[in-house]
Amino acid sequence: MESTEFSSDHLDVLRELMNIAMGNATASIADLLQAFGTMHIPHISISDMDGLKSYIEEAVPSDQHSYVTKQLFGGVFGGEFVFVMTNESAANLGHYLYDVDVPSDADILDAVIELTNILSSTIISRLTEELNTKVQFFPPSTEIISGNNLISQEETLNYHRIIIVSTVMEFQSHKISGQIFILTKDGMIQRLRELIDQKLEELYA
Template identity: 20%
Template sequence: MNDITLTEDQRDCLQELINVAMGQASDKLARYLQTFVHLQVPYIELIDSTVLPERFAETYAEEGVSLVSQGFYGEKGILGESLLIYKSHDAHGIAEILGYEPDDVSEVEQLTDISSILTTTFLNGLAEQIDNQLAYSAPRVVSSMETPLEQHLQQLSFNWDLALKVDISYQVVDFSFNCDMVLLIPGEAIKNIQKVLDQILDEF
């Protein structure tokens, strides 16, 4: 499996598709949340499953973070998982915009709510670009402030060697809310994405 590489054309194409999807998502989110949502330029790489826990640990070492996972699957063998990572207490401000009553204190539910909104809005946009339809599993909190992320990742067994990883940062300035989205498209699904990218490149 480790012989997979992205050509420069494929990477550029994917980058372009993501940029368009991000633009659409940003626009839709702004309307729904009634505030400006800033999405930072994505970072795309192929990553080995063995280095993933380490990479996460490096990036989120100092803070307690919460991790919400949501699976997605579509046609033509496109599937993967979206991980939303929140540094401690970034998410407080969102309770109000999601319609929670002040005594509705389930922070976990607020995180799953906002995660699902961010993930599905962006991925639906991306799916539209590649003429696909995605379905989603319910979002789940994988680790929270109480169970450190690093500890959790060490316990994960990955049944893939290589994954296509896309990092996107979200900022909702008005609510001082930040989070990182990491899309992981593992194993065979990378080849399926590549086929789709090649098809788009051919049509140009």
């Protein structure tokens, strides 16, 4: 049976590719939204559902409402892109993008979707481009969640191996920040490993 485990080499390559993708995202946001932000070095780990739940609980504030946008992406490498912003950050984003003092709920939601669109397209497109594969994006959906219970209860009962890629995006001058989670599981991990193997071969050929 072929191993689905990631070696440290695989993780190093993925980390490097994510760095490139994040840089790409920052540049795109600066270009499209005229907002100059930074992205932290991504954290990459392989976990199970309980581990993911714990990780999210640590990363997302438990005492606030958050806008959680989830967008699926499909293809040889598929998964879920999750972008989490606190209420305050989302309101600041709505205010910034729609240029109104008090943005409406619809303004905020649309602004959050718009930023998620840009982040997911740039990060995932760049990552898949580097891995020589195509990606399809599905319409995102946003919900306002109280606390940090982002994973449904029944989901934690299923056993999945998950790759967690997470980072923090910040536009300090606009007081906007958010947590990005790129999650992929089971069969997709094997495919990602194969794509990275191909990339490694390509690099060392």
